[in-house]
Amino acid sequence: MRKRNNSLIVEHDTTVTTLQKDSVHLAPSLKHSHEAASSKGSDNNLDIDEKTGMRTGHWRNSWLSRFKKLAVWLLAVYICIPFIVKICPAIQAKLVFLNFVRLPYFIDLKRPQDQGLNHTWNFYLKPEETITIGAWGGDHRVQLYKVLSSQGYHVVAFDYRGWGDSEGTPSESGMTTDAVYTYKWLKARSGKSSVYIWGHSLGTGVATNVVRHLSVKDTPPDALILESPFTNIREEAKSHPFSLVYRYLPGFDWFFLDPITESGIIFPSDENVQHITCPLLILHAEDDAVIPFHLGRKLFDIASSKSNRKVQFVSFHKDLGYRHKYIYKSPQLPHILRKFLSDPNMHQ
Structure with a gap:
């Protein structure tokens, strides 16, 4: 996702009293002076520290006042945020897509070899006349690409409009259009090779949109893989x-x-x-704090109610620490994929 020191001015009595032989006459005066000092301190609500001799009441009052001001300010912000979101729905859309959060910074997307992808080709597609999208991305997904590549899969990854170096502004319909276009582009060039669609996080919503569209047209992919999926955006936002x-x-x-x-x-x-x-494989970690595990399980239960194709759910124990985006670290992942995608009964 400072510490400020307060300077305290301490006044010291600079009067030096010379004790003489007849010290008895000085006692009433000293006692009167002490009582006057005590009375003065009481009137100003100041305590004197016995060790340092510093007055602490002012310090406490100052910090208490600041704390009250901060609490009032935070309460005002807390109350205002719901009304701001309601009045400006575009803010909520920004929070859903988070495309303005560009991580990692300072990488050249035209040079995938800088990220260790030595056999990767950077190129651009044009799903619409005014939109150009880049066909690969960065961050933790690069590690997944490496895992898949090591198993002999060719990976075509693209940034939706508004992400990475792709043009345009994100929207559900626009992202779905980008994905459908990319799939058709790849299918036309894949010959007899199998083509699978993989979606992660928000991308699982796009992936199911795409595969439903293709299934209705009787041109589904050979399989759909959903990593950390949700049921619908309202349930995900609430969770x-x-x-x-x-x-x-x-x-x-x-x-x-x-x-x-x-x-x-x-x-x-x-x-x-x-x-x-088409066959459906769902992968979800039990300790996923972004998209709760129970949403992935619920999606599986709904999907498995359709008995005309294979549906499999693979969970990863919370002790593994894979959370929302580190399932690629599982040494079992290659075996899980091979077994699922090579199953001769997959389409039954």
Whole structure:
């Protein structure tokens, strides 16, 4: 996702009292002076530290005042955020796509070899007249590409419009268009080779949109693999850690979820999987804090209710620490893929 020191001015009595033989006459005066000092300290609500001689009351009052101001400011922000999101649904769309968060920084997407992808070709596709998308991406997915490549798979990865060095602005319909175009482009050049579609996180919503579209046209891919999927965007948004401070308050759906729908963002994977005709493999880690494990399991239960194709769910124990995006680290992943994709009964 400073410490400030307060300077305290301590006044010291500079009067030096000379004791003489007749010290008895000085006692009433000293006692009167002490009482006056005590009375003064009491009136100003100041305590004197016995070790340092410093007055601490002012320090406490200052920090208490600052804490109160901070608490009021945070409360005001907390109250205002739901109304801002409701009035400006585009803000909620930004939070769903997060395409403005560009990680990692300072890499040249035209040079995949800089990321250790020595046999990778960077190129661009044009799904629409005014949109150009780049055909590979960075971050943790690079490690997945390496795993798949080591198993003999050719990987075509692309950045949706608005991500990476791809042009345009993200939208569910636009991202689906990009994916359909890329699949058709690849299918036309793959000959008799099998083509599989892999989606991760938000990409699982795009993937189910695409495969449903292809299934309806009777041209589905050879298999669909969903890594860390969700059921639909409303259930995912309600389960996301960002929503924790608001999800139990009245009006949460109206303030936060309805604006997402109003922005045309649905990603109905739970509905899509009921129309998908190709084999489906779901991978999910139990300790996924971004898309909870129970959403992936729920999607599997819905998909497996259709008995006309193979559906498999593979979970990864929370002790493995794979969380949301490190399933590629599993030494079992290559075996899981080979077994699923080479199954002769996969299409039964």
